[in-house]
Amino acid sequence: MFPNKRNVTPRYDQQTFRAEERRNQFQQILSPDPTDAGVWIHQDAWFHLADFEAGFAADYQVKKSGNGVYVFVLEGDATVGGQALHRRDGLGLWDTDGFTVQATSNARLLLMEVPMSL
Template sequence: MKNSVLHPAASRFYADHGWLQSAQTFSFHGNYDPQRIQFGALRVLNDDTVNGGKGFGRHPHDNMEIISIPLEGTLEHEDSMGNVAVIRPGEIQVMSAGTGIYHTEFNKDADVPVTFLQIWLYPDKLNVPPRYDQREYASGDRHNRFQQILSPDPDDEGVWIQQKAWFHLAEFDMGFEAKYELKIAGNGMYVFVIKGDVEVDGQTLSTRDGYGIWPESTVSITAKQNSSLLIIEVPEKW
């Protein structure tokens, strides 16, 4: 019997700070539900929109793998390691916070909001030296296929993190069917629908829905309309 958890878009926590609108799949800061803490090593999945010219001031992180995926607009990043960068749709940013890092994130455009996914994973090794990486990926490489954008191997495709996790983006045409095969037996798979309608092992999902499943080895996905997905494979224990 497969174990699974469904997180409909409307069930997420919402925080409206005026300059920031945040839809949070898991408990975060003042929003807390003991049943919504994490999915395996996946601790945070925030769907954030930041108004033009606004952002997150200098703040610390440690012992967490932090991934940002812009969907619309541009983010400007600066950190205590001396990195200054602009992150745009089609790119992925990762910070291994390790022993500790300070950073800021601001909307680069004064007039246009930026929407991005902020994702935190627990690392499988504590107190590593902090590290920053950012890469661009071609949108055509995820048309009707799983495009790997993150892995635990620095020599593999995409950015790498200190955890046995893999991220894939996919853009499926209506009616397209695919099977995702786990990289490691026993890992879980979390599907976040960026846009569209899909069926995942018989479970129907719509825009911004999330679905976590602990499959035996493979998961079947069928697009009910043109759809964009983020697939997160994570260990249950680390």
């Protein structure tokens, strides 16, 4: 990912995220807004972690038009946008306003929403 501005000062940030805050929900860990949850970057990108119990489903809404989302299954099994995924599978979605994520077993997921063009 490249910054959305030129000549920005490089920065470093570190935060601790509570696991219980991502149980059956999307926990934002990165965003372009310094006053928002998670660390912030100079890019129209949002990252989320989620720990879903088997059978739990939630809708993810794309934050910015023109962005795509890469979903990576860290542990477990899930159906994302109708596609079955298993541990270490990934799926890219674009040209959509949102999609449904459903855990078919206990699952840990990483969602990375990023711009689809420079």
